[in-house]
Amino acid sequence: MPWTKKLLRVDLTNGTCESEPLNMDWAKMYLGQRGLATKYFVEECDPKVDPLSPENKLIFATGPLTGTAAPTSGRWSVITKGALTGAIACSNSGGFFGAELKNAGWDMVIFEGKSPNPVYLNINNEEAELKDASALWGRSVWDTEDMLREICGDDNIRCASIGQAGEAQALFAAVVNDKDRAAGRSGVGAVMGSKNLKSIACRGTVGVQVGDPMKFLQASGACVKILKENAVTGEGLPTYGTQVLMNVINEAGALPTHNGSDVQFDGASKIGAEAMAEPRETDGKPNLVSTGACFGCPISCQRVSQMDPNHFAVKGKPKYHGTSGGLEYEAAWALGCATGVSDLEALTYCNFICNEYGMDPISLGSTVGAAMELYKIGAITDNDTGGIALEFGSAEALCKICDQTGLGEGFGREIGLGSRRLCEKYGHPELSMTVKSQEFPAYDPRGIQGMGLTYATSNRGACHLRSYTVASEMLGIPEKTDPLTSDGKAGLVKIFQDLTAAVDSSGTCIFTTFALSADDIAPMVDADLEGEWTSDTLMEIGERIWNLERKFNCAAGFTGADDTLPQRLLKDAAKTGPAEGKVAELDKMLPEYYELRGWTSDGVPSNETISRLNL
Amino acid sequence: MQRALLIDPNTCTGCQQCEMACSYHHEGNFNPSKSRIRVFKFELEGRFVPYTCTQCDEAWCMHACPVDAISINPKTGAKEVSAEACVGCKVCTIACPFGTVNYNSETGKVDKCDLCGGDPDCVKACPTSALSFTYAEEAGMKKMRLWAKETDKGGQVENKAYTEEDIAGYLDQLS
Numbered sequence: 039m040p041w042t043k044k045l046l047r048v049d050l051t052n053g054t055c056e057s058e059p060l061n062m063d064w065a066k067m068y069l070g071q072r073g074l075a076t077k078y079f080v081e082e083c084d085p086k087v088d089p090l091s092p093e094n095k096l097i098f099a100t101g102p103l104t105g106t107a108a109p110t111s112g113r114w115s116v117i118t119k120g121a122l123t124g125a126i127a128c129s130n131s132g133g134f135f136g137a138e139l140k141n142a143g144w145d146m147v148i149f150e151g152k153s154p155n156p157v158y159l160n161i162n163n164e165e166a167e168l169k170d171a172s173a174l175w176g177r178s179v180w181d182t183e184d185m186l187r188e189i190c191g192d193d194n195i196r197c198a199s200i201g202q203a204g205e206a207q208a209l210f211a212a213v214v215n216d217k218d219r220a221a222g223r224s225g226v227g228a229v230m231g232s233k234n235l236k237s238i239a240c241r242g243t244v245g246v247q248v249g250d251p252m253k254f255l256q257a258s259g260a261c262v263k264i265l266k267e268n269a270v271t272g273e274g275l276p277t278y279g280t281q282v283l284m285n286v287i288n289e290a291g292a293l294p295t296h297n298g299s300d301v302q303f304d305g306a307s308k309i310g311a312e313a314m315a316e317p318r319e320t321d322g323k324p325n326l327v328s329t330g331a332c333f334g335c336p337i338s339c340q341r342v343s344q345m346d347p348n349h350f351a352v353k354g355k356p357k358y359h360g361t362s363g364g365l366e367y368e369a370a371w372a373l374g375c376a377t378g379v380s381d382l383e384a385l386t387y388c389n390f391i392c393n394e395y396g397m398d399p400i401s402l403g404s405t406v407g408a409a410m411e412l413y414k415i416g417a418i419t420d421n422d423t424g425g426i427a428l429e430f431g432s433a434e435a436l437c438k439i440c441d442q443t444g445l446g447e448g449f450g451r452e453i454g455l456g457s458r459r460l461c462e463k464y465g466h467p468e469l470s471m472t473v474k475s476q477e478f479p480a481y482d483p484r485g486i487q488g489m490g491l492t493y494a495t496s497n498r499g500a501c502h503l504r505s506y507t508v509a510s511e512m513l514g515i516p517e518k519t520d521p522l523t524s525d526g527k528a529g530l531v532k533i534f535q536d537l538t539a540a541v542d543s544s545g546t547c548i549f550t551t552f553a554l555s556a557d558d559i560a561p562m563v564d565a566d567l568e569g570e571w572t573s574d575t576l577m578e579i580g581e582r583i584w585n586l587e588r589k590f591n592c593a594a595g596f597t598g599a600d601d602t603l604p605q606r607l608l609k610d611a612a613k614t615g616p617a618e619g620k621v622a623e624l625d626k627m628l629p630e631y632y633e634l635r636g637w638t639s640d641g642v643p644s645n646e647t648i649s650r651l652n653l
Numbered sequence: 654m655q656r657a658l659l660i661d662p663n664t665c666t667g668c669q670q671c672e673m674a675c676s677y678h679h680e681g682n683f684n685p686s687k688s689r690i691r692v693f694k695f696e697l698e699g700r701f702v703p704y705t706c707t708q709c710d711e712a713w714c715m716h717a718c719p720v721d722a723i724s725i726n727p728k729t730g731a732k733e734v735s736a737e738a739c740v741g742c743k744v745c746t747i748a749c750p751f752g753t754v755n756y757n758s759e760t761g762k763v764d765k766c767d768l769c770g771g772d773p774d775c776v777k778a779c780p781t782s783a784l785s786f787t788y789a790e791e792a793g794m795k796k797m798r799l800w801a802k803e804t805d806k807g808g809q810v811e812n813k814a815y816t817e818e819d820i821a822g823y824l825d826q827l828s
Contacts, residue, residue, distance in 0.1 A: 106683050107673045107778070134669075141684060194686070217696065245676065245684030255677075262780060327699040331668035336780030338666035342699035360697030 040102040040248050040566040041065055042143045045078075046166055048159060050233050051092065051151030055159070055166040060145050066569060067652065069576075071101035072128045073543035073583040075117035075146055079126070080586060082148075085593035089119045089225070090207060090232040092152035098139065098198065098238065099147075101545025105140035105246040105333075108258045108562050109265055110547035112137050112333025114221075121225030121232070122209040122401065122456050123475045123499040124594060126587045129212070129226045130503070130542055131198075132332030133219030135240065138196035140545075142242030153234040158199075160190065161240040171236040178202060178394045179214040180357075186239045199237035200227045201396030206446025207231050208454030210401035210477075214393055218340075218363025219332065222398040224476060224498050225456075254565035261550070261558055262336050268553035270513065275339040275549065276329060280367035283480070283508075284310030290512060290521065291615020292485025294478075295375045296430050297407040298471045298604065301482045301612040305380025309370050313382055320346050325382055327361050337549055341365060343386050351387035351437045358390055365389050368502070371480030372403025376471075377410055377436055384433035388440045395444025404477035405457040406439055408469050409449075417464045423449045471604050474499035474596065483607050483624075485617035486511050488519070488527040491627045494601045495531065497587035503548060505534035515552055522616065524623040528630035536580030543583060544576075582651045585635075585643050589653060598641030601628060655730040657789035658766075658773060660703050665783035667694050667701035674778035678769055687757070689766040690775050690784075703783060705775075706753040706766040708732055714765070717748035730789070731768040739763060 043060045061078075068074040075097040087093045097117040104111055114136025120127030139147070142163050156175040157168045173189075174182050179201040186197055198215035204227035211227030212220040221227075248254040265271045274282050287293045288306035295303040307313065314326040325345070331338035343364025345352050352358040365373075365386055373385045392399040406428075412418045413428040420427065426449060428435050442450025452460055457477050461470035471478055476499025483490030488507030493500040502508065507530050511521035519526060537556055541548050544563060551559075556573035564571040602608075607622040632639060636647035643653070672688035680687045690705035712732045715723040722738035723745060725731070734754075739762040745754045746763060754765040766773075768786075776784045 107670065107677065109780075137669075137685075141686065243684065243686035245680060245682035245687065247682045251677070251681075266780065328701075329666060330699070330701065331666035333669055334673065335666075335668050336670070338668065338781070340666075344699065361699030362696070 040106070040246075041070065042140065042145050044144065046144050046147045046161070048147060048149045048166070048168065049151050050149055050153040050157070050168070050235060053153070053157075053168050055168065057164070067579070068583060069102065069540065069543040069579050070145065071099045071104070071113070071115050071543045071545055072117065072130070072539060073579060075099035075115060076126060076128060076583060076586055076590075078146070078148065079117050080590045083119065085590050086595070087119055089121045089124060089229055092233070094119050094229055094232075096149040096226070096229050096233060096235070097146055100136050100140045100145055101543055102566055103562065104545030105137040106248055106258070106545070106566065107255065107334065108546055108566070109262045110332065110335045110337065110550050111545055112335060113542075113545050113547050114139065115542065116213050116221040116226040118226055118229045119594070120476075120498060121207065121211075121228035123224050125224070125474050125498055125596060126590045126594075127224035127226055127498050128542065129221035129223045131213070131215055131219050131221040132335070132547060133216035134333045135196040135198045135215035135219075136545070137333040138240045138242045140242065140246055141244055142240055143244045147238070149233060149235060152232065156234050156236050158186065158237040158239055159235070161238065161242070163242060163244050174236045175205065176202065179396050180217055180394050182237055183217055186237060190239055190241075192241055195239045195241045197237050197239050199396070200230045201394060201444065202446060203395045203397045203444050203454065204228060204231035206451070206454065208397060208443060208446060209456045209459070210398040210405070210454070212392070212396050212398045214396045218393045220393065220396075220398070223400065223501060227396050248566045249568060250565045254562065257561035257565050261554055261562060264558060265336050265550060265553050270515070270552040271337045271549065272553075275337050278311035279329070279339045279341045279364075281311035281314060281341065281365060281370060283367045284370060285312070286512065287481060289615075290485055291612060291617040292482045292521065293371065293375055293480065294471070294482040296378050297376060297404075297411040297469065298482070298606050299411075300614065301485050301617060302615050303375045303378075305374065305378070308380040309365075309374045309382050309385055314341065314343070314364065318346055320348065325386060326364060332547070335547065337547075339549065345386050346383055349383040349387070350434070351384055358387065362390050363393055368479050369399035369403070372400045372407075372477070373436065373440075374403070375480070376403045376407030378430035379433050379436050380431075381433035384437055387437055391440055391444050397444055400479050401456055401477045402440060402443060402453070404471055405453050405460060406436060408457040408461055408471065409439070409453060411469050412461065412464050412466060415466070417466055422452070468605050471606070472500060473603060474600055476500045481508055482612070482617075483603060483622035484612040484620045485615065486521040487524040487623055487627075488521070488530055490524075490603055490607065490622035490624050491527055491531045491631060492534075494603055494624055494628065495535075495631060497584070497591055504538060505531045506538070506548070507531060507534055509534075509552060513552070516555065522620060524626045528627045528634055531627075531631060532634050535584050536577050538580070539583040540576040540580035543579065578651075582653065585647060585651055585653055589643055589648070592642055598632075598639075601641055654788050654790065656786050657708065657792055658705065658768070658776070659785045659787050659792050661783050661785070662700060662702040664781045665692060665701040665703055666781055667692050668780065670778040670780060671703055671775035671784060674774040678774045679764070687764070689753070689764055704753070706732070707751070708766070708768070713748040713750060714745035714754050717744045719744060726767070726770075729768045729771040732765065733767045734763055734765055736760070736762050
C-alpha cells in the first residue's frame with residue numbers, strides 16, 4: 039500500500055522498538071511526511087520542551103509517494119523542535135535513505151527519550167533493533183556509513199547519520215544520508231546527537247505498492263514528460279544544477295554579500311555553475327565531474343565534484359581527492375558570498391566537510407560571515423579566535439574555522455552556536471542575519487521583495503524552501519512578478535507556502551513545482567491513495583499544515599514580533615544594482631498576509647481559521 | 654532482426670527508475686531489491702553504471718541448468734527462466750560469469766532479465782536515455798561512426814552521451 043500504515047516507535051531511554059498502526063484519520067488530513075509527522079509531533083510533544091532534552095521527540099518520515107515510480111520519489115523528512123530555532127523544524131532530504139525506509143515497510147520512525155549510551159538503529163524490513171554505537175561515536179558521517187556497511191555485512195544498507203558536529207551539538211548540525219544528502223536546517227542533527235543516536239542503518243526489500251498501478255503509471259509518466267520538457271527542470275537544473283542561479287541573482291542585485299552588507303558580489307562568476315564546469319588553471323581539470331540524481335529523479339540537479347589535489351585545503355589528504363557531492367547554490371552562496379571568499383576549491387572543500395561532519399552549510403557560512411564582521415569591527419579578536427585571522431575573503435580562515443566547527447573545537451564551538459547567539463554574545467545582535475534564530479539563505483529581500491515575507495513568516499526560521507517566490511519573481515513561474523515591488527506578494531507567499539507544505543508531505547521534491555502544478559501532481563496522489571485527491575484537497579492540506587506549524591510556534595512562545603527581518607534589510611538600502619535604494623518592505627506585506635491567512639493582527643490563527651481547517 | 658539492451662553509463666544519473674520499472678513488471682510492486690537490472694554507484698569516481706544480463710548466445714546459465722529450465726525465446730533472443738521447471742539449485746548463478754542471474758529466496762527460483770518479452774520497461778523508464786534497445790548487430794555502429802568522424806583529426810573523441818534521438822536518427826540513415 040502507498041502508506042505502509044505502520045510506524046516504528048523507538049524508546050531510546052529503555053532501548054525498545056515497537057510497531058504501531060498509523061493513525062489513518064490523521065493520514066487523510068495531513069498526507070504524510072512533513073504534515074503527518076508534524077501532527078504526531080504536536081500531539082505528543084510539549085511546545086515548551088527544551089529541544090536538546092530527552093523530552094523532545096525526533097521523527098523520520100516518508101510520504102505516500104516515497105519509494106514509488108513518481109518522479110523525485112526519494113524525499114523524506116526529519117521533524118522535531120529545532121535546536122537552532124526553538125520552533126517547529128521540518129528538514130527535508132533526498133538521496134536514497136527515504137525510499138529504503140519505505141521499502142522496509144515503515145511510514146515513519148518516532149524516537150523518544152535519550153539513550154544512556156551511543157546507539158544506532160538497525161532496520162531490516164520489519165526487524166528493528168538498537169545497537170551499540172560506541173565504535174562509531176566520534177566518527178564522521180562518511181566513516182560511519184562505511185563502518186556500518188561492514189558491521190551489518192551488507193553493501194546495500196542506506197544510512198542517515200550525524201557526524202562530529204551533531205555529537206558536539208553544534209546548533210546547526212545536520213542529519214546526513216547517503217554521504218552527501220542532508221536534512222540540513224534548523225539543527226535536527228543536534229537533537230539527534232542529544233539523544234545519543236548516531237545513525238539509522240536501513241535495508242528494505244518488501245517493496246512499495248500503489249493503489250491503482252495503471253492509473254498511477256499514467257499520471258507519473260505524464261509528470262515525467264512535463265519535467266523533461268520544461269526549461270528549468272529539463273535543461274537548466276540537469277545541466278548547471280542550482281548553481282545556475284549564482285550569476286542570475288548577482289545581476290539582479292539580490293545576492294547578499296559580506297554578511298548582508300551588499301547585494302552584489304564581484305567574485306560571483308568565480309564560484310557559480312560556469313566556473314565549476316571550466317577547466318581549472320591549476321591542473322586543467324574541471325571541478326564538476328558528473329551529475330547525479332536522488333532516488334527516482336529525472337531532474338538530477340546534484341553536482342558531483344572533484345577537487346584539485348594540490349589545493350591547500352586538501353594537499354596530502356587523499357580522503358578528499360575522490361569525487362563527492364559538489365556545491366549547490368545555497369552552499370556556494372553561504373560559504374562564499376556571505377564570507378567574501380571566491381576560491382571555488384576552498385568552498386568545495388567546506389561543502390565536503392559539511393557533509394562529512396554533518397553541518398548545514400547555509401547556517402555555517404552565514405555564521406562565519408557574521409563572525410568575520412565582528413572581527414572586522416574588533417568585537418572579536420585573535421585572542422577569541424585562537425589566532426585565526428577571520429578576515430572577509432580569507433579562504434584559509436574559512437577552511438580552518440569550518441574544520442573547527444565540524445569537530446567542535448576551538449573557536450568553532452562559538453560558531454556552532456549559530457549567528458544569533460554568537461552576535462548576542464559579542465554584543466552586536468544587529469549583525470546576525472537571522473529570523474527566529476535561523477540564518478537566511480541566498481536571496482536578498484531588498485532585491486527580491488517576496489523573499490522578505492518568506493523569511494519573516496517561515497515556520498522554521500528564515501528559509502527559502504517554505505515559499506520560493508524566486509520562481510515567480512525571477513523565473514516567471516507560474517507567472518512573472520516584479521521582484522522590486524512588494525505589491526501582491528502576500529498572496530503569492532501564501533500560495534507558495536501551502537503548495538510547498540503539501541508537496542513536502544507527499545514524498546516528492548519541491549523542485550518539481552518549477553514545472554508541475556497542483557493539478558499535475560494531484561492525479562498521481564489520487565491514483566496512489568485511497569479516497570479522492572484533487573488539487574484543492576492538496577492546497578487545503580497545505581494550508582492546514584501551515585497553520586498547525588504556526589499554532590505550535592505560538593504555543594512555543596513565538597509572536598507576531600518574531601515575524602521580522604534583520605534591521606540591516608529593513609533600514610539599510612541596497613547600494614548597487616537594480617534594487618539600489620530599496621529596503622525590504624516587510625511592513626507593506628505583513629498585515630495583508632495575516633489577513634489572507636485568517637490570522638489576528640498579532641499573527642495568531644483566529645478561532646474561525648482553526649475550525650475551518652479542522653485543527 | 655533481434656535487438657539488444659545498450660547501456661551508456663555516461664548518461665546514467667543513478668536514479669533507479671529502471672529498477673522500479675523492472676521490479677514492477679516482474680513483481681508487481683516498486684522494489685529495487687528485486688530488480689534484474691541494477692545501477693552501481695562508484696562514489697569516488699562520480700560514476701553510475703547500470704548492469705544486467707547481456708543475453709549471451711552460448712549462455713553459461715542455460716548450459717549449466719540441470720533441468721533445462723532456461724531456454725531461448727526465439728522472438729527476442731532472451732534467455733528465459735521457466736518458473737515451473739526451475740528447482741532453485743542455483744547452479745546457473747555460479748555459471749554466469751557476470752553475476753546477472755540471481756536467486757529469489759521468496760520464490761525459491763532464480764530471476765534474470767527476460768527483456769520483458771521484447772519491449773523492456775527499464776528502457777522506457779530511463780529519463781536520460783542511458784538505456785536503449787537497439788538492433789544487436791548495429792549496437793556498435795554509433796560509436797564507430799563517431800570514431801570514424803574523428804579518425805583523421807588525430808584527437809580523441811569526446812565520450813559523449815547518445816540520446817534515443819541520436820540512435821533513431823542513425824538507424825534512419827542506415828535503412
